[in-house]
Amino acid sequence: MCIFCDLLKLLLLLFVRIVLCVAACNNAEYEINGECCPKCLPGKRVYRHCDEITSTTCDSCPIFTYTDLSNGFIECVPCSVCDTSDGVTVKHACTLRSDTVCEPLPGYYCIDSLYNCKRAKKHSSCSPGQYIIQTGTEFRDTVCDHCPAGSYSDGTLCILHTDCESLDKTTIREGTDTTDAECRDRSSLLTVTLSVCLGVCLLISIVIAVIIVWRKNSGINRM
Numbered sequence: 001m002c003i004f005c006d007l008l009k010l011l012l013l014l015f016v017r018i019v020l021c022v023a024a025c026n027n028a029e030y031e032i033n034g035e036c037c038p039k040c041l042p043g044k045r046v047y048r049h050c051d052e053i054t055s056t057t058c059d060s061c062p063i064f065t066y067t068d069l070s071n072g073f074i075e076c077v078p079c080s081v082c083d084t085s086d087g088v089t090v091k092h093a094c095t096l097r098s099d100t101v102c103e104p105l106p107g108y109y110c111i112d113s114l115y116n117c118k119r120a121k122k123h124s125s126c127s128p129g130q131y132i133i134q135t136g137t138e139f140r141d142t143v144c145d146h147c148p149a150g151s152y153s154d155g156t157l158c159i160l161h162t163d164c165e166s167l168d169k170t171t172i173r174e175g176t177d178t179t180d181a182e183c184r185d186r187s188s189l190l191t192v193t194l195s196v197c198l199g200v201c202l203l204i205s206i207v208i209a210v211i212i213v214w215r216k217n218s219g220i221n222r223m
Helices: 002-024 186-222
Strands: 029-032 035-038 044-048 057-060 088-092 101-104 108-112 119-122 130-134 143-146 169-173 182-185
Antiparallel strands (some): 088 101
16 A cells, blocks of 8 residues: 555656646747757757757758747748649748748639638639629639620620610611620611612513513514
8 A cells, every 4th residue: 555655656746847847948948858948049940959068059940941939849840832833923932930921823812821822713704794893802703793784795894785776877686795786877778778679670660671572572473
């Protein structure tokens, strides 16, 4: 029973020492092997941990790596890569103290993480018959809507159908949501109508002339 008590006391004492050791390390230190070592500054990493004689030895982060906080890391963090195949490009290059910051390519919007965009998608295009309500930004896609009745578009702006009557013209084809109305000059239509009438009259005259000649020839033959 005493052995059990002694073992329990030993474990409790060990636990207290561990807690006290961890608790003894302040924000500017890190714990390693039961020791509290000074942290390295941002942009650096631990080259050699402290011991009873020497303090922590720090070294600058290698190229394409960084640390943005005081730390006890033995390796720096790899810099992010802005891949154009993911629709992003470099906004701020990586430094020893900060990661690369990416942003969407022109005409793209971010779909993964707003602060440091990892992936972006090309803005949507409005279809013919629609118009742009809101132009796309680096954080939002283009917003489209259908053109109101009496107008058409190629996918950008809605334009009212041409009013042929107000132009003293005749509508030969009604407008749709993707095409304008087609007009024709009234004078041209009148000219066509008159030409047709004259042609018909000429044809009738020829037929009558042929009939008269035929009848005369028939009378001569009888005599």
